[in-house]
Amino acid sequence: MNKSNDSHLNKEQIYKAMIDESELLSSEREHLSGCSECRAELEDFEKDLKLLGQTAERFVPLPKNRMVLHEKAGKNSLFGWRTSFAAAITILFFVITMHSDSMKLLLSNKTDVANSELYSEDILMTEVNNLVENSLPAKHLFISREEDTDYDEDFIDFVVPSVDDELLSVAVKGGNVSC
Amino acid sequence: MHLPNQEKYPYSGQDRKSQTVILAEMAVAGNTNAFDQLADLYYNTVYKMVYYRIRSGMDAEDVTQDIFIQVLKNIKNLKDFSLFKSWLFSIAVNKVRDFQRKKRFTSFFGVFSGKDAESEQENEHEAGAESGPLESVIRQNFWKQFEAILNRLSYLEKEVFLLRFIDQLGIKEISTALKKNESTVKTHLYRALKKIRDDGSVKELLKENMP
Ligand SMILES: [Zn+2]
Numbered sequence: 001m002n003k004s005n006d007s008h009l010n011k012e013q014i015y016k017a018m019i020d021e022s023e024l025l026s027s028e029r030e031h032l033s034g035c036s037e038c039r040a041e042l043e044d045f046e047k048d049l050k051l052l053g054q055t056a057e058r059f060v061p062l063p064k065n066r067m068v069l070h071e072k073a074g075k076n077s078l079f080g081w082r083t084s085f086a087a088a089i090t091i092l093f094f095v096i097t098m099h100s101d102s103m104k105l106l107l108s109n110k111t112d113v114a115n116s117e118l119y120s121e122d123i124l125m126t127e128v129n130n131l132v133e134n135s136l137p138a139k140h141l142f143i144s145r146e147e148d149t150d151y152d153e154d155f156i157d158f159v160v161p162s163v164d165d166e167l168l169s170v171a172v173k174g175g176n177v178s179c
Numbered sequence: 180m181h182l183p184n185q186e187k188y189p190y191s192g193q194d195r196k197s198q199t200v201i202l203a204e205m206a207v208a209g210n211t212n213a214f215d216q217l218a219d220l221y222y223n224t225v226y227k228m229v230y231y232r233i234r235s236g237m238d239a240e241d242v243t244q245d246i247f248i249q250v251l252k253n254i255k256n257l258k259d260f261s262l263f264k265s266w267l268f269s270i271a272v273n274k275v276r277d278f279q280r281k282k283r284f285t286s287f288f289g290v291f292s293g294k295d296a297e298s299e300q301e302n303e304h305e306a307g308a309e310s311g312p313l314e315s316v317i318r319q320n321f322w323k324q325f326e327a328i329l330n331r332l333s334y335l336e337k338e339v340f341l342l343r344f345i346d347q348l349g350i351k352e353i354s355t356a357l358k359k360n361e362s363t364v365k366t367h368l369y370r371a372l373k374k375i376r377d378d379g380s381v382k383e384l385l386k387e388n389m390p
Contacts, residue, residue: 015372019343019365020350045372048381049344055388056325056345059318060227061236063243 007031009038017042018049195220196261203260206251214254218247221264225271228346232275234322246274265355268348272338272356317388324384332371339364340371 009017009028016023017032024032032038199220205213225246230239249270257266329337335357342353350368354361375381 011376012373015369015376018372019368023365045376048385051385052381053345053347055321055385056231057227059321060230063222063226063236063240065240 008035009041014038014042014045018045196264199263200260203254203257203263207255207257214251218250221267222247224346225267228268228271228341229275231325231341231345233278234326238278242274242278246271249274262355265348265352268342268346268352268356269358272342321384321388324380324387328375328380328384331374333367335359336367336371336374339367340375343368 009024009032013024013028017028021029021032032042199217202213202217202220206217222243226239226243229242229246230236233239233242246267250267253270257263329341332340338357339353342348342356343350348356350361350364353359354364357364
């Protein structure tokens, strides 16, 4: 595999160099740094891909509704309102529960009281978190356009499940076959 | 191309990264304004990323919004904010694939709503309105050839190629975004480059689209 310093890099070595020069053998790297011909070939390919990227970028149409996020910025009171409302409800729930259980709690020992409080706090936090998670700020509900979705996302996921790695491994397999 | 958001955030890579970390921390602490700023900072990047893959402006906007909603819902679960960009791209890659799957699903069952036809038309109008009709034809032709080049690659080859040379991510970022190790990324990138270079189609495409 040893390349003499005089022989030029082949295509495969040029591709390797494009991806990561450290993938080359040290002799190949040495050759590349000293050979203007190989350097030019590498730079030519790099230039083509850079130009491809720039051209693609140039041909992307400007988004029409890009300012939706901006326009709605600041109208975030609903998020705060919902969160506080959720917190208030759960605190109320907590207080009522504690009150109705107060006789029981009075009869139980201190550890039980502590455990029960911890447990209730857990419920409270779970409730709060659930509500917070499900209460998207109004502006984001608006931008999500969920009201005019044509199909049920869950149904689609059920019929056509998200198969992250499966799909990728199929792609990898496909790649192997083609090589 | 004139990109207002890039003017608004003229940060270098490192500045942008530290800006991201600060905004992400604030967003997780419940500052919705910080989240909006974070979304602004990455909106163009994500929108373009989506467009390269689905090549419809209206759909790209919808998918981009879906991506940011997903980001908003899950940013609190992100452990290391310095990986925000890779994480954002992993969400984007998945959302694009979901979209493509849904599109395949709807066309398979022939569930074409009027909305789709309308958007496609509007899309062509939009391309024509922004520039002249000639520019519109050139643009459409470019994307057709771009698609033809990519169609010769496997899914993963295509994805790593786009992420590296069109979205300009580093190998490490791609590896995080795709949850694949670096050598897998490099192997697929190598195959993609080989296929693309060997037939000279990129040169051909560029020759026709020289500004
Ligand atoms: Zn040489």
